[in-house]
Amino acid sequence: MAKFGSALFNRLVIIIPYAWLLFFFLIPFFIVIRISLSETAVAMPPYLPVFDLASGIGGFIDNIKQFSIANYIWLTEDALYAKAYGSSVWIAAVSTFLTLLIAYPVAYGMAQAPNTIRPTLLMLVILPFWTSFLIRVYAWIAILKPEGLFNQLLLTLGVIDQPLIILNTNWAIYIGIVYSYLPFMVLPIYSSLEKMDHSLTEAAQDLGCTPIMAFWRVTFPLSMPGVVAGCMLVFIPAVGEFVIPDLLGGSETLMIGKTLWNEFNANRDWPVSAAVATILLLILVVPIMFFQHAQAKADSEGR
């Protein structure tokens, strides 16, 4: 009886994450796809066809027949969308790279720190989350604007003689993304470095590596899982980022999140914005699937 109970319990435990994915990812995703196949209408909700239980199966089939991929074709016809996707991916990639450049040394330093102060350092990395994200991004406006803190500092130090224009450029977006997403990069890298056996770098040095060579041949390759996880955690949300480009970016900054927001709120075109979101998801998911497939293959080759 106890055994049966625990088997049942095991199943229930597995159901929870699946149910979560089903209700909060898969079903909403199908709704988005379904809207993307509809056509916009001045109605409530603002698209057609609308399913109605009263119309029965015949009505359901009629509705399905009305679905079209016109919205997707529209996305390919207007260069705006391709540009927005391209520049989103580019901005996200550059920001991810910059985040990695800053996060790796931070994580490395934390992993090398004495055990006693590690929890404190970890706390310091997480601490900014205690303040509202929006407030922190607004704070960057105050720092980066022409008469802001940063320019004043440089002017006072005599590094420059007139203010730099940073706010409302792509650089402001990079700074905003790097700043906001840094903990997501630091934590996975830290966790992969922290569990590494210190004798591995000693062994590398013993076999003739200078400390720098030992880092590149042993430490860095072994921290790759953390680097990859961190890059994904930064890159994926950065591609669809809306708040940071909206607040820090300029009017000419084209990012897909902003485009989507415009379609949804300004144009009230739910079907096109749903199509934009679906394509965004594909752009992100397909490379990740390829990557995971390649990793699984590499893993099984070792066996």
Next chain:
Amino acid sequence: MKSLGSIRRSFSPWADPNSVPFIAVKNVTKKFGDFVAVDDLSLNIYPREFFALLGASGCGKSTLLRMLAGFEQPTSGEIILDGQSLAGIPPYRRPVNMMFQSYALFPHMTVESNIAFGLKQDGMPKADIAKRVDQMLKLVKLDKFAKRKPHQLSGGQRQRVALARSLAKRPKVLLLDEPLGALDKKLREETQFELMDLQQELGLTFVVVTHDQEEAMTMADRIAVMAHGKVVQVATPPEIYEAPNSRFVADFIGDVNIFDGTVSSAGNGTVEIATQSGFTVRVASTEPLTAGAKAGFAVRPEKIRVGRDRPACAPLNAAEGEIWDIGYLGDMTVFHVKLKDGKVIKASSLNAVRAMEDPLGYDQEVWISFDENAGVVLKD
């Protein structure tokens, strides 16, 4: 390969005043903050020697090994290898390699690339690397596992990879930190002999750190017993066992019975000690002692006879007692004999006969006795 016996018997460079040490540790002290890990330690290790640093954890043996490898710098003193001071030379420029206690195999590399790691780092041509790796794999009998990753190997195989990797660069000295610590007993015993054979075959100098006295006794040409950052005794395994120079060494290596007492006479190659257990010990010893001095007498369990009859030598080197405990181990039996004064001593006898007639039993009145050369005098 020549049989080990003949080489071993004639190998004793430490006894020759003309031989030059390969590694000379000179008055080395290592402090971590206030803690003195290695305390003014001096040692000579000779070429082709299998040298063991033996001691309990925290005695400084690993710190000394790490100083030889270059991971720690001596606070004071100097280490000389093959005539050259190692001061300030980083680990990656020392002609020594280390086998780590955890093996420290690179988990992201195959067995092959692990072994080739140091060679690649030295810029050896690819064909030569392949040849050397092949040779090392054969040496440790892992040729079939070249393409495996460390996590796909058993503990014993990993140990061999670590060994092959540390030998691949043909170091002048191989440092081994608890090389067999992670293996189970049976494998450990086999591997001990393999290591000895390998060391002879390659003609290298091995310095091994261990807390396992049996391991040190089996493998080493000489053992340095360490305690509190100092070397207590350096000697061959038989010397360490049969002629420990202190209570610490006598007690640390193997089982021992120590009788405390007062020297009643000394001279002419014998010392007599009146023990606190009420009997007198006469030992063959040239220790310069004077009557009335405090001294101890150490004798190993297997050198004590236990019998029902009063031995001929009594009252010298003999005492009465009763059997307190019996431990039957198969190859031998260990008796705990309680003497008249309440002291319990250990005596062991080999079970050379399969079925002994009338074996000794619990609570039986017995005599213990030993020969004049069975034990050693320990000065206090």
